[in-house]
Amino acid sequence: MELWLEKLKSLRLLYAEDEEGIRKPMTNTLSYYLKEVIEARDGEEGLDLYYEQRPDIILTDLRMPRKDGLYMVKEIRKIDKKTPILMITAHTDKEYLLSAIELKIEKYLIKPVSLDELLSSLKLCIQEIESDRSVTFECAGCTFDFQNKRIVNEGKEIEMTHKESDFLELLLRKKGLVVSYEEIEMSVWKEEYMSIAALRTLVKSLRKKLPNHSIKNHSQAGYSFES
Template sequence: MELWLEKLKSLKLLYVEDEEGIRKPMANTLAYYLKEVLEARDGEEALDIYYEQRPDIILTDLRMPRKDGLDMVKEIRKNDKKTPILMITAHTDKEYLLSAIELKIEKYLIKPIALNELLSGLRLCVSEIESGRSLFLECKNCKFDFKNRRILHEGGKETELTHKESDFLELLLRKKGMIVSYEEIELNVWKEEFMSIAALRTLVKSLRKKLPNSSIKNHSQTGYSFEV
């Protein structure tokens, strides 16, 4: 068994979904990989469980009655910036998610959720829990100081990054070795702006020039990854 799967076995997850026909089968699947799976039918019930049980990971649907996933996460993020959160969305929820940009969602899972996508999201959560949010992320022969938006090269040289370059590189490094989709890049880097493929390619070209050994890989029609 891979190390991250072993670590996942020691963690508690809160799963929030209003449709029982979806929630129960998914909870059974999750129970195979985690120490404990807590279930909630909506954001109100989820908050009660969250404050009482303090789960290690939260997996939540976006649209639910009483309190939806977005309002629930906003409430949690007022005092908790660290608990990894995975959000389940539909393709049509893009505009709705613009207000979620600052909430630090580890990954958006598009319905219907494939098992490999679910496991990819859980792996990110384990990585986040293990590493915390250090001020520096390792590149190849350099460090990325995301707080000050710069690359620190061996020998002391520093390279400044634009806001978009910094946000894009941080997104890739936090998901090192995984493909980050165009949709996720637009949400996290362009935010409320429209992202054209030409603009994204220009950004990548500029960033590659600033990295000593560029490991940014393009995946045709899909997105980008940072390869180790």
Template sequence: MEDLIKQLQNYTVLCVEDEEGIRKRLVNTLKYYFKDVYEANNGEDGFDMYQEYKPSLIISDIEMPNQNGISMIEQIRENDFDTIVIMITAYSNEEYLLELINLNINQYILKPVNSDSLLSGIIKAFGNSLNEVINFSENMFFDKTQMELFYKNELVPLRKRDKEFLLLLHKNRNGVLTYDLIEEYLWRDKSMSLSALKTFIKEFRQRIPVDIITNVPQIGYKLLNL
């Protein structure tokens, strides 16, 4: 369990809760585990925070003013089915379950939330994604604890964007990592030109000892099954 908790330090979280006392307690607890913690008191602000910071995890209440949690997640899921989502719910919220069923919610935590139920829910929601090692080929693996790539047990020097690209490839391993997602997550608030992307991919391939990606013309890149 300690190793799994340590892994959370590589991730960021957005907490969306309208009751200030509850939100502050949640945020204070989350700060023990996560690299960065963002907060919002309604779905509208929560969606804006999601767009700005692209957190690894979203923890949200359901009933909130301005925009409720379901509406916020619906907006997010229009283009993003990968971000991990935990909904905080009460038994009285059962009428919302049908609305939530198609939104790929990773975990539910019942109110009142305490530190034990929060951590347990987070660990369950992350599931296998908290495994410490990602194997990209027989002799090449990425250690998420150290945030380093190894080939034949020797360190492969990489830039920060290379490492983020590897994690993004793995996150989208069952599909295609699109140009839009690459721009959104790696270039963030900057514009990504096609020439800049080609240069990055060329240099990335030069630094990686095994060719692990293939181009999907006009769409993006796909992780090879090695």
């Protein structure tokens, strides 16, 4: 199996499509290649699921009832400039898409979409995700070196464990947003079970290595990074 296909297996995709006869077969096909496919019947449900699930990639039809794909993408891009988005359109939608120029759509897919074209587009999404994962991240007066799993603060190097590094990177990628317990478990503990006690122990250890008050606890919701 090619490396990018292996990477795709670890990612979650939100798929918004109002026609069940299209959505269900496509979901079944995509589920073979991705870790999870989250289904939405329109842009309104898609937006709710985006806030709740924080997927790695978004695939959406343009024309849908209630709220369409363009509405959903515009709302997402207000707070998220990085998550790759693929939009499925018809040839007749060209004029309608003029307002989407600034929305950073990874690729427009014209109906009907073939599996080869879809997989090629998902490969582009993988490349975009990989290019965005820089080795270091500067924040709160510190440099976070994720490749070497260490914090550099005022010239002093502090080592992090794998879980501490994964947890901190997750919070920094979504800086200012609350990252849910479910997402932390999937991204940091991966296939392991995460107890709240284990998470609190990790946070307590990491807080000792960071500037004061950087990691915020949101009761019954999750954690965020505030600098």
